[in-house]
Amino acid sequence: MKKIAIFASGGGSNFKAIYENIISGNILAEICLVVSNNPSCSAIGFAEKNMLPIFIVNKALYPDSYYRDMILKQNLMKADINLICLAGYLKMIPKNIVTHFENCILNIHPALLPDFGGKGFYGMKIHEAVLQSNAAESGATVHFVDDKYDHGPIVAQEKVIIEADETVNLLAKKVLAVEHRIYPEVVKAFCENRIIWEHNQPKIEVSIED
Ligand code: GRF
Helix, strand or coil: CEEEEEECCCCCHHHHHHHHHHHCCCCCEEEEEEEECCCCCHHHHHHHHCCCCEEECCCCCCCCHHHHHHHHHHHHHHCCCCEEEECCCCCCCCHHHHHHCCCCEEEEECCCCCCCCCCCCCCHHHHHHHHHCCCCEEEEEEEECCCCCCCCCEEEEEEEECCCCCCHHHHHHHHHHHHHHHHHHHHHHHHCCCEEEECCEEEECCCCCC
């Protein structure tokens, strides 16, 4: 059974979606660590309520960046983590962790990468930029993490149509609903060893149940 670490800084709705899929038995895995830079975010509240192990890492607690990166890696290794799921984590993943967990860190992004990704594209700013560009569609992307923001190999993507009277809030809601479906699907595939790499590109093998 795979051991998952969730990294979250905010509301944690994607974290909850993954957690619920585990509780219902759809994903055979265990959340062994919840990491955040923000001890008072809702994601940490949810982890506390459900008695999941928590590790808070930020500049205030660990001012030295080398030590901060090292202690995070140590905690991940101590928990024997196989997969890291970024779920609204607003900090860059340290290089030592990207290297150690190569092809084992997933992120969800609320747009169709490679468009509308990278530094400065976070939260509602993403949906605002999509609407301003007059794009016909947006969507959600699950990708593996490398050392650049929103850059690693894409494993799943699903589109939503942008209506003529679309607002930022409506678009955010529509995309989030897609996120809650596709992120657990990718996590499930990872946990069942159904992510196959061909020419450095990940592909999901269809499960026998589908
Ligand atoms: C989501 O839109 C996700 O795509 C992005 O950050 C947001 C996190 O939302 N990376 P939540 O905390 O999971 O509700």
